[in-house]
Amino acid sequence: MFRTTDIVLIMVMVSAAAFTYKTKHDAENQLAEVRRLQNQIAFEKDSIDVLNADWSLLNQPSRLQRLKETFTEELQLYPVQPYQFATISELPRRPLAIEDLIAGDGLIDEIATGSIIQ
Structure with a gap:
């Protein structure tokens, strides 16, 4: 019926199929991890853009001038005089x-x- 070489070849084919399946499964897991990291990087970049926009809004000279005028007494902020250098x-x-x-x-x-x- 079956020869020894037939059994060996069948075992090799089953082993190759198992190895291929395992490799494909590992590659898909790695690809999912890469996609997750890419999404996280995109989210962080978007967060940085939002924070930069907030920072530029908070540092507008007109806003700072209004805050300075509002809190002059509490902070005791006064313009720098030439003799202070x-x-x-x-x-x-x-x-x-x-x-x-x-x-x-x-x-x-x-x-x-x-x-x-x-």
Whole structure:
């Protein structure tokens, strides 16, 4: 009836069919995962666009001006005066501590700020 080679070939065909089915099933699962991630990415991009639109709305100069006028007393916001600006030479030097020397590589910029060069 059946020879040994026939049985072996049938086993090989069944194994190949099972392997093909498993591979197809795994590929479909991966494709579903890719589609899910693509949908999630699209949703996040849309969310970012909405947040950017909200941010630009919240930062409109006219809105900020109205808020500033409404809350001037609470926030004490006043326009910057020209005398409030300082030059680098007018800024106080940062005190130099031994920990600063130990933490860094030992190079000190004495001319500009007295801080450790990073």
